Amino acid sequence: MSVLAPDLSVLAPEVDLARRLSPMRVRGVASAVRGMTVLAEELPAPVGSLVRVGEGDGALGEIVGFSRGSAIIMMLGGTPPIRPGERVEALQSSPIAMVGASMLGRVVDALGRPIDGKGPLRELSPREVQPPPLSAMNRARITKQLKTGVRAIDLMTPLGRGQRIGLFAGPGVGKSTLLSQIARGASSDANVIGLIGERGREVKDFIADALGEEGLARSVVVVATGDESPLMRVRASKLACTIGEHLRDRGRDVLLMIDSVTRLAHAQRQIGLSVGEPPATRGYTPSVFAQMAVLLERAGLVETGGSITGLYTVLVEGDDMSEPVADAARGILDGHIMLSRRLAQRAHYPAIDVLDSVSRVADDVTTPEMQHARRTASRLLAVYRDVEDLVQIGAYAKGSSAESDAAIELQRAVNDILRQGGGDKTTPESAAKEFLRVTREFSERCGRAGGKKG
DSSP: OOOOOOOOGGGHHHHHHHHHOOOOOOEEEEEEEETTEEEEESOOOOTTOEEEESSTTOEEEEEEEEETTEEEEEESSSOOOOOTTOEEEEEESSOEEEEOGGGTTEEEOTTSOBOSSSOOOOSOEEEESSOOOOOGGGBOOOOSEEOOSOHIIIIISOEETTOEEEEEEOTTSSHHHHHHHHHHHOOOSEEEEEEEEEOHHHHHHIIIIIIHHHHHHTEEEEEEETTSOHHHHHHHHHHHHHHHHHHHHTTOEEEEEEEOHHHHHHHHHHHHHHTTOOOOGGGOOHHHHHHHHHHHTTOEEBSSSOEEEEEEEEEOGGGOTTSHHHHHHHHHSSEEEEBOHHHHHTTOSSOBOTTTOEETTHHHHSOHHHHHHHHHHHHHHHHHHHHHHHHHTTOOOTTSOHHHHHHHHHHHHHHHHHOOOTTOOOOHHHHHHHHHHHHHHHHHHHHHHHHHHO
């Protein structure tokens, strides 16, 4: 009777993590408090180590740098009362988090602790919060579309499974509402939502009203509000990525939503300035852009397992698309969706400016018929935009251009398809059918006009 050898490949991530972590008990003493940081001497622990300052439970902090032999510690909460010579003990030499599928339907903080009052989490496994970068050769090509349930995105800027795209918006143009709409209607297996630097009042509103029970049931919400430590905001974004990677490695298609990258950049800037990093572009330290690239690259489609489709909101300060964070994010991501204040003021929701929005994998995930329809719709809306001012003041002479005439008559039909309220009952199939009909009519009318002219 032969005995089959056990398959240990499923334990490979845990075994690799065990190799990286070594048991250690390192202690030092606090020597100074400088602003948001604590200096500790005789503490030979690496950067990123989790430490406890004080006796008993103490207060948690993280080593963020060194200065002349002293470890620079930033507290995860407020700076506690610290005396000279206070004991500092290293707890973890490498940041880890306990994650698992049981987190679905739960709300946790940046350390993975539940804050929704539903009891403790179970069946969790340890995972590195800052894993090595995913090799470029281990990534798979993006060939399948991820439906979001938002017509303006699915028809005009379609997303692929494993794509990373930015949602660029100024304040007050419907960004949070659009996020919740996508979370409820996306065809992903699971959602991981990181609310970074959010207002405390709006967190519960987003979960209870915007997300709802249906959206929360298949989502993990990671929260670090604006009044928490910059470290907690940065850790929350990393934890959201870590949870997404855990679900991805178990074969799930994950939609990762980080709101917002701008507030994450502000937190990283505070950390950098606290450890003496020189400010560069508009006060942002170089580590802001380095960390941004590392975080955004964690999403993607892998050869084995599932995928992480990243949707990252970027709060555009003063509606200036050239500001540093927005400019850097556009260069890293695989596309961008622009929310327009002009459309929001016209009560056109979602206020997506489809002419300024780009998905770099759109042609790889849609049929040739839909590709042609999308380009035709863009041409129609662009033609109308050119003559819109003349139409508004009554100065446009009908018949001067057959293409403009057709665009003026059909733009309302296209906008009705792209406009979508919360109670909209239109099915995706009927919307796509109407979209094809309108774009086909525009092409035919322009074609007939061109034939007559010739």
